[in-house]
Amino acid sequence: MAIVLHQFEFSHYNEKVRWALDYKGIAHERVSHLPGPHLFSIRRLSGQPQVPVAVVDGDVIPGSAAILDRLEHDHPDPPLYPADADARREALSLQARFDDELGPATRTALFTALVNEGDYLCAMFARAASAPKRALYRATFPIARGMIAKGNGVADPDNVARAFATVDALLEEIAKRTAVTGYLVGDGFTIADLTAAALIAPIAHPDHPDMARPQPVPESVEAVLSRYAGHPTIAWVGEMYTRHRGPARS
Ligand SMILES: N[C@@H](CCC(=O)N[C@@H](CS)C(=O)NCC(=O)O)C(=O)O
Structure with missing residues (x-):
């Protein structure tokens, strides 16, 4: 395959x-x-x-x-969908809600800083590109900046305010839902946990090479991260990465 x-x-x-x-x-x-x-x-x-x-x-x-x-x-094994039909429906509906609401909101929160950090943004997204491609990409950033701001929801102050409110509300909801078993649905890792942890990862500090930020992190990006650093859901994301993300592939 x-x-x-x-x-x-x-x-x-x-x-x-x-x-x-x-x-x-x-x-x-x-x-x-x-x-x-x-x-x-x-x-x-x-x-x-x-x-x-x-x-x-x-x-x-x-x-x-x-x-x-x-x-x-x-590849049903190991499963990400719960075996029980009701639990599966709940996990899939959480995935859909997180895809619709959480992903765009964490992206906008991080881009409020990234959109002013051309060097850093290029270091993140162009890290796999060849040196000439990276240089060209960096050179076009000032021209593309407006489009990047619009595409990531930071051009509209109302949208930015909504995004920060959505992040706050969903981090709270996830903390409450995971308080008892450590997981969002039932007592094991499912698609719902994977989705929440991956979509929060840009504003968390997950310890995995696929999401590792280039160093040093600019102050403006650090300011966004530190806004969330003490939240129990950020610690939960770290826990999901430690328990279930596994090592980097070779
Ligand atoms: N709902 C889609 C969202 C995908 C998405 O937002 N992709 C972004 C990158 S994280 C993208 O391709 N943005 C570039 C564009 O929209 O042109 C999914 O779950 O895959």
């Missing part, structure tokens, strides 16, 4: 898929695209603009939830 993941480095929806592939021990190839220039190749490949896109045995599958569904179908 041949699996190719088209991804952005670091990006959190892509991290959902990397995590599921690694959790299930599925051999795969990763092709990293640069945000912006990716539009040409990803549209050509999948007919839509976003990553992750997985090509599984020739089937082109855009969207993290659809990709995870295919992986669960083809």
Whole structure:
């Protein structure tokens, strides 16, 4: 079985898929695209603009939830979907809500700082690119800045305020839900935990090379991270990474 993941480095929806592939021990190839220039190749490949896109045995599958569904179908062990039908419905509905609400909100929160840190943004997203490509990417940042701000929801102050409020509310909800068993649904790791932890990872400090920030972290980015650092849900994300993310693939 041949699996190719088209991804952005670091990006959190892509991290959902990397995590599921690694959790299930599925051999795969990763092709990293640069945000912006990716539009040409990803549209050509999948007919839509976003990553992750997985090509599984020739089937082109855009969207993290659809990709995870295919992986669960083809590689049911270890499972990410609960066996019990009600628990499975609950886990999948949490995934859908986190994909819709949490992912865009944590991205906007982090980009309020990243959008003013061209060097750092390039170091994160272009780290797999060749040196000339990285240099070109950095040189075009001032031109692309407006589009980056708009695309990541930071151009509209009302949206920024909504994003920070959404992050606060969901971190609280997740802390309450995980307080008893340590997990969101039942007493074991499911797609709901993977989704929440991956989508919070950009504002947490997960100890995994796929989400490791280049060092040093600029003060403005540190200010966003420190706003959340003491929250129990941030500690829970660290716990999920330690227990279930596994080592970096070689
Ligand atoms: N709901 C989608 C969201 C994917 C998404 O937002 N991808 C972002 C990167 S994290 C992207 O491709 N942005 C570039 C664009 O929209 O052109 C999923 O679950 O895969």
